[in-house]
Amino acid sequence: MFMPVGTQATVKSLQPRELKEIGSQFILGNTYHLWIRPGDDLIAKAGGLHKFMDWDQAILTDSGGFQVFSLADSRSITEKGVTFKNNIDGSTMFLSPEVAMKIQNNLGADIIMQLDEAVPYFETYDYVKKSTERSARWAQRALEAHKCSKQQALFGIVQGAGFRKLRENSAKDLASLNLPGYAIGGLSVGESKTEMNRVLDFTTQWLPENKPRYLMGVGAPDSLFDSVIRGIDMFDCVLPTRIARKGSLMTRFGRVVITNHKYKDDFSQLDENLDDYASTHFTKAYLHHLFNTNELLAYNLASIHNLRYLLKLMEDMRAAIENDQLLDLKEKVLEEYGYNKANARLF
Amino acid sequence: MFMPVGTQATVKSLQPRELKEIGSQFILGNTYHLWIRPGDDLIAKAGGLHKFMDWDQAILTDSGGFQVFSLADSRSITEKGVTFKNNIDGSTMFLSPEVAMKIQNNLGADIIMQLDEAVPYFETYDYVKKSTERSARWAQRALEAHKCSKQQALFGIVQGAGFRKLRENSAKDLASLNLPGYAIGGLSVGESKTEMNRVLDFTTQWLPENKPRYLMGVGAPDSLFDSVIRGIDMFDCVLPTRIARKGSLMTRFGRVVITNHKYKDDFSQLDENLDDYASTHFTKAYLHHLFNTNELLAYNLASIHNLRYLLKLMEDMRAAIENDQLLDLKEKVLEEYGYNKANARLF
Ligand SMILES: [Zn+2]
Ligand SMILES: [Zn+2]
Numbered sequence: 001m002f003m004p005v006g007t008q009a010t011v012k013s014l015q016p017r018e019l020k021e022i023g024s025q026f027i028l029g030n031t032y033h034l035w036i037r038p039g040d041d042l043i044a045k046a047g048g049l050h051k052f053m054d055w056d057q058a059i060l061t062d063s064g065g066f067q068v069f070s071l072a073d074s075r076s077i078t079e080k081g082v083t084f085k086n087n088i089d090g091s092t093m094f095l096s097p098e099v100a101m102k103i104q105n106n107l108g109a110d111i112i113m114q115l116d117e118a119v120p121y122f123e124t125y126d127y128v129k130k131s132t133e134r135s136a137r138w139a140q141r142a143l144e145a146h147k148c149s150k151q152q153a154l155f156g157i158v159q160g161a162g163f164r165k166l167r168e169n170s171a172k173d174l175a176s177l178n179l180p181g182y183a184i185g186g187l188s189v190g191e192s193k194t195e196m197n198r199v200l201d202f203t204t205q206w207l208p209e210n211k212p213r214y215l216m217g218v219g220a221p222d223s224l225f226d227s228v229i230r231g232i233d234m235f236d237c238v239l240p241t242r243i244a245r246k247g248s249l250m251t252r253f254g255r256v257v258i259t260n261h262k263y264k265d266d267f268s269q270l271d272e273n274l275d276d277y278a279s280t281h282f283t284k285a286y287l288h289h290l291f292n293t294n295e296l297l298a299y300n301l302a303s304i305h306n307l308r309y310l311l312k313l314m315e316d317m318r319a320a321i322e323n324d325q326l327l328d329l330k331e332k333v334l335e336e337y338g339y340n341k342a343n344a345r346l347f
Numbered sequence: 348m349f350m351p352v353g354t355q356a357t358v359k360s361l362q363p364r365e366l367k368e369i370g371s372q373f374i375l376g377n378t379y380h381l382w383i384r385p386g387d388d389l390i391a392k393a394g395g396l397h398k399f400m401d402w403d404q405a406i407l408t409d410s411g412g413f414q415v416f417s418l419a420d421s422r423s424i425t426e427k428g429v430t431f432k433n434n435i436d437g438s439t440m441f442l443s444p445e446v447a448m449k450i451q452n453n454l455g456a457d458i459i460m461q462l463d464e465a466v467p468y469f470e471t472y473d474y475v476k477k478s479t480e481r482s483a484r485w486a487q488r489a490l491e492a493h494k495c496s497k498q499q500a501l502f503g504i505v506q507g508a509g510f511r512k513l514r515e516n517s518a519k520d521l522a523s524l525n526l527p528g529y530a531i532g533g534l535s536v537g538e539s540k541t542e543m544n545r546v547l548d549f550t551t552q553w554l555p556e557n558k559p560r561y562l563m564g565v566g567a568p569d570s571l572f573d574s575v576i577r578g579i580d581m582f583d584c585v586l587p588t589r590i591a592r593k594g595s596l597m598t599r600f601g602r603v604v605i606t607n608h609k610y611k612d613d614f615s616q617l618d619e620n621l622d623d624y625a626s627t628h629f630t631k632a633y634l635h636h637l638f639n640t641n642e643l644l645a646y647n648l649a650s651i652h653n654l655r656y657l658l659k660l661m662e663d664m665r666a667a668i669e670n671d672q673l674l675d676l677k678e679k680v681l682e683e684y685g686y687n688k689a690n691a692r693l694f
Contacts, residue, residue: 009636013643015624038611038636046614046632054628264385267393277362281401285393289356289385296360299643 002219002314003028003060003236004307008037009053012241013299014307016055022276022308023315026058028236031103031113032067036088040106048108060111060236062216063100063157069118077117079134097141101154105147113183114142116157121191125163132159132166136173143177153180155214161186162195164202171206182207183214184232193223200230221250221313221337225330228317240306245299247291250309254338256284258302263288270301276308277301349566349661350375350407350583351654355384356400359588360646361654363402369623369655370662373405375583378450378460379414383435387453395455407458407583409563410447410504416465424464426481444488448501452494460530461489463504468538472510479506479513483520490524500527502561508533509542511549518553529554530561531579540570547577554578568597568660569686572677575664587657591649594638597656601685603631605649610635617648623655624648 003026004011004019011019011027019027029049034040046052049059065082068075072084074092081096097115104112116135119128139156146154156174160166174182184203187196200215207213212233218224219237227235240250247259251271256263258270266284274280278287278301290298313333320329334340350373351358351366358366358374366374376396381387393399396406412429415422419431421439428443444462451459463482466475486503493501503521507513521529531550534543547562554560559580565571566584574582587597594606598618603610605617613631621627625634625648637645660680667676681687 008640008642009633010642010644013647015644015647016628017624033640037640038632042612042632045612046630052630052633052636054633265389265392277364281363283393283399285385285389286356286399286401289399293355293380293384295355295357296643296646297357297362300360300362300647 001026001234002224002310003234004241005030005236005238006053006055006059007238008033009043009049011303011307012245013296013303014241016053018277018300018304019055019307020057022304023311024057024307026060026234027055029059029061029107029109030064030067031061031100031107032064032071034061034107035064035093035103036086040103044106044108048106050108058111059107059109060214060234061104061107061109061113063113063115064095064103065100065115066118066216068095079137081115082117097138098145101142101145101147105152108148109152111153111155111181112146114139114154114156116159116185118189119159119161119186121161121186121189121195123161125166128159128161128163129166132161132170133173135159136170139174139177139179143179155179155181155183155212157183157185157216158203158207159186160203162191162199167199167203168206171203175206175208179211181212181214183216185216187215188217188223193226196223197226197230200227200232204231219310221310222334222339224310224313225317225326225334228321229326229330240310241303244302244306247298247302249287249302250306252336254336254341258284258287259291261288264292270305271309274305274308274312276304278305279308348373348581349571349657350581351588352377352583352585353400353402353406354585355380356390356396358650358654359592360643360650361588363400365624365647365651366402366654367404369651370658371404371654373407373581374402376406376408376454376456377414378408378411378447378454379418381408381454382411382440382450383433387450391453391455395453397455405458406454406456407561407581408451408454408456408460410460410462411442411450412447412462413465413563415442426484428462429464444485445492448489448492448494452499455495456499458500458502458528459493461486461501461503463506463532465536466506466508466533468508468533468536468542470508472513475506475508475510476513479517480520482506483517486521486524486526490526502526502528502530502559504530504532504563505550505554506533507550509538509546514546514550515553518550522553522555526558528559528561530563532563534562535564535570540573543570544573544577547574547579551578566657568657568684569681571657571660572664572673572681575668576673576677584657587653588650591653592646594645594649596634596649597653599683601683601688605631605634606638608635611639617652618656621652621655621659623651625652626655 006027071087075084100115214234215232219239249256252273263284270279353374418434422431447462561581562579566586596603599620610631617626
């Protein structure tokens with residue numbers, strides 16, 4: 001399952017009904033951003049995030065930790081939690097496992113995440129060990145602070161960077177809490193794809209077979225295959241919508257940089273393989289024109305297209321799994337997408 | 348009939364299917380902008396503007412003249428046409444009645460406009476007389492140059508600023524060409540509403556009763572009533588979409604400046620009187636949040652809302668005319684909208 005990212009109570013440039021139309025059953029909301037604007041109290045007053053943004057399908061909210069570690073200033077982390085200055089108005093805020101639960105209880109998503117520390121991949125063993133053990137204690141505190149465990153499923157986050165023993169310990173610590181699902185954190189943060197696969201290989205075996213496994217921040221076609229093969233069920237990524245707004249389309253035959261002038265009179269479909277509104281109603285030449293004239297509709301159509309590409313890919317993978325043909329599908333898709341070409345690293 | 352403006356082959360931030368959904372049967376395309384980007388030849392190659400932008404309802408294109416006179420630099424006008432530097436890349440271009448026809452034949456709209464000179468309202472009698480007579484000669488040349496008169500209806504444009512005699516002569520000159528429709532130009536360009544009504548009062552009587560009359564650039568509710576009462580059938584205006592993108596909503600009870608912080612926790616509908624997607628699915632608090640966080644969906648929802656407001660107003664006017672209740676409707680709508688309040692000039 002792939003979740004489009006709706007950072008600020010909106011998947012950028014898309015209406016909720018358009019998301020449903022392309023087969024999205026789950027979206028991700030960012031606790032950090034919603035906490036700052038419009039505030040979790042206001043969203044609670046609106047009746048929760050589903051109602052506020054008119055989304056009647058499922059929502060997962062992250063813990064806010066990732067943004068605190070990537071966007072905020074003047075961070076200081078203790079056993080109690082993290083103090084930081086937010087990136088919007090610079091005011092000082094404090095996030096702890098308990099605060100993250102309070103906010104996410106207010107937002108009311110279907111799946112919520114424990115606060116963890118987003119550790120850089122290439123930290124020392126000692127630092128990662130200390131941080132991972134603290135994150136496990138934070139999972140315990142999150143579970144105790146969680147007020148609506150009947151309505152909201154709390155997921156723990158396995159950390160441990162590239163260290164086999166730390167990943168094993170982290171997974172076991174979390175599994176002992178008997179949570180309804182588990183995320184694998186600290187990946188897709190700059191390490192190589194080989195490295196990510198190596199970590200998945202020795203991590204997933206320690207997680208309960210019957211609980212969903214969620215890999216955060218992954219959306220490239222090859223990584224989706226690699227991760228599904230290794231037992232991952234859920235993904236989110238800003239990639240499809242972010243590159244869409246820059247004019248980069250994900251298509252069956254690889255990336256199409258629609259802003260390239262060679263598309264100015266290309267009257268073919270965006271992707272003849274796809275069934276979404278953008279692909280079936282507009283040509284490459286038209287979308288090129290919209291980007292060339294900075295028209296807002298460009299972002300909407302390109303985003304619809306890219307999200308549908310990924311959602312359809314996940315649908316195809318599910319069908320292939322049922323027919324035991326996942327590896328065949330992987331080979332076919334990646335070959336057509338161009339992963340064997342010289343510029344494959346761009347994907 | 349009110350035509351949303353689709354300057355660059357797109358009504359800003361709206362999909363064609365969204366326009367149809369809110370009852371739009373006609374849109375306006377700007378010849379000047381399309382001529383420069385992507386070019387009328389390219390649009391002809393795409394199969395015409397309808398096909399290029401996926402719009403299967405009607406289109407009217409203007410002549411390009413208004414933009415030449417309002418946007419371009421280094422204009423020089425002669426009997427032959429206008430030479431100018433365009434505002435995109437500064438290159439020198441030449442627009443004449445014949446060129447305007449060639450471009451519009453390529454674009455393939457259902458209604459096309461003769462080239463005229465957009466004269467400032469407060470020019471001298473002598474200047475306006477000379478210009479208006481030239482515009483009438485240009486109408487004749489447009490008619491002769493028009494290659495697709497079976498598929499495209501050519502409208503003439505009545506000029507004459509605020510001079511009764513010049514308006515009469517202009518209307519008679521054009522009426523003698525037996526065109527399928529007539530526009531009234533040179534209004535809504537800074538003169539008062541009283542002044543505009545005065546000109547309409549003495550102009551429309553000279554136009555054939557059985558041909559459509561089109562008043563360009565009018566979209567304020569009071570002016571729509573005033574003009575319909577004076578026999579106008581068609582309008583276009585950028586107002587609803589332009590103010591929408593600034594966060595200003597047209598509602599039954601007047602303008603709602605949704606960016607105002609007082610709407611942050613207002614969970615009422617955008618306009619409980621309206622039936623569009625934006626009004627029926629989202630609250631003022633949500634739209635306030637989208638504008639506050641610069642989210643693209645804000646422009647889409649506000650534009651859908653404002654266009655639906657105006658299209659619905661035109662539907663209501665049509666029904667009122669059939670029941671001979673137009674003046675009652677005018678009084679009710681303008682009272683509710685707040686035209687009797689101190690800030691009425693903002694509308
Ligand atoms: Zn180009
Ligand atoms: Zn506010």
